[in-house]
Amino acid sequence: MRFDGIHHITAITGDAPRNVDFYTRVLGLRLTAKSVNQDDPSVYHLFYGDEVGSPGADLTFFEYPGALPGRAGAGMVHRIVWRVGSAEALAFWADRLEAEAVDVERGGGSLRFADFEGLEHELVVDESGDPPLVAVHPEIPAELALHGFEGVRAYSYRPQSTAAVLERLMNAEPQDGDRWELRGDARRGWIALDTIPDEPARQSAGTIHHIAWNTTEAEHGRWLEVLQEAGIPNSGLVDRHYFRSIYFREPGGILFELATAEPGFTVDGPVEELGTRIILPPWLEQQRPAIESRLTPLPDPRADWAPVTR
Incomplete structure (x- = not known):
């Protein structure tokens, strides 16, 4: 059994309206679902992605209004790496982000920036061969749009133990010394481990809560057996309605989720x-x-769009 790369990445925001504006208007993602944190229904759970809400481009946020800025540290994913189609797309995004007063760092075939709360992003040219996962946007041509996730960079308390779980339990393939690729029949993605910063982690706005790896309903139960046979504490099977999940914290402290591609967000409409x-x-x-009554009203960001077709 192998994972089809990344299913979704979940982060934290302290400002849902500004979060929606940045990820839909600026980055051109589609708001695919407005829901709530099922473990704390008093707060939003916002989902952004491609046009149909596919696993592999699904970035989600829990909103805790007014949350102070957090700090990525040991036991956390700290950067999301996205695919784009070409060097021309990198130039397009550099110009677009700078026009929004977002600081960008160019070089080495990539573009780095952070959102308004400090969440790190990186764009790289897509060489995966996977189908691009693209959202429609009136200001962003399809050939320049984001293609979905390439990978993530993380900090582990125990890199060797994290590597052992990735290789021996999750069938990830080591690459380039600090990176492990998870590749299935449909897609691929990777996680890289960086040197832990000196400052301690603080989970709050602008930090990543967990990363989910993409599997199927058919193999989900078997993954639970694999975890139990390895003696790894886990959540057991959790029904999230839009997908099924298993959560566990790997030995380096990073919270992993194993999520099914099925049934998806169209289960509700x-x-x-x-x-x-x-x-x-x-x-x-x-x-x-x-x-x-407890949630900040969030209008449909596409409500005033003229029809867009591709």
Whole structure:
């Protein structure tokens, strides 16, 4: 069994309206779902991605209003690496981000920047051969849009133990000394381990909460058996309604999730309606009035668009 790269990455924001603006208007992702943290329904869980909410381009945020800036450190993913189609796309994004007063760092075939809360991103030219996962945007031509995740960079308390879990348990392939690739039949992605910074980690706005690896309903139960046979504490099977999950913290402190590609966000409605209303799993539906009363209203970021076709 192998993972089809990254399923989703979940981070934290302290400002949902500004978060929606940055990731939809500036980065051109689609708001694919407005939901709530199922473990804390008082806060948003926002999902951004390609046009149909595919695993592999799914960046999500828990909103804790007013949360202070966090700091990435040991036991955390600290940078998201995205694919773009060409060197011309890198130049396009450098210009676009600088026009938004976002500091960018160019060089070595990549472009680095951070969002308004300090969450690190990097763009690299796509050489994967995987189908691009692209969202429609009126200001961003399809050939210049983001293609989905390439990989992540992380800090581990125990890099050798993290490497052992990746290689022996998760069938990741070591590459270039500090990087491990997880490749299945559909897609691939990687995780790289960097030297831990001196300052301690602080989980808050602008930091990554966990990374999820992409599997299938057919293999999900077997992955649970693998974890249990290895003696790794885990959450057991968790029904997230839009996918099924297993959570565990690998020995270096990074929180991993194993998430299924099925059933996806269209379980609640057609693809045309993604991101237009707050969606709740069935077991929270009876609490909708109370939940919605606590959430900051977030309009559909596409409500005023002229029709866009490709």
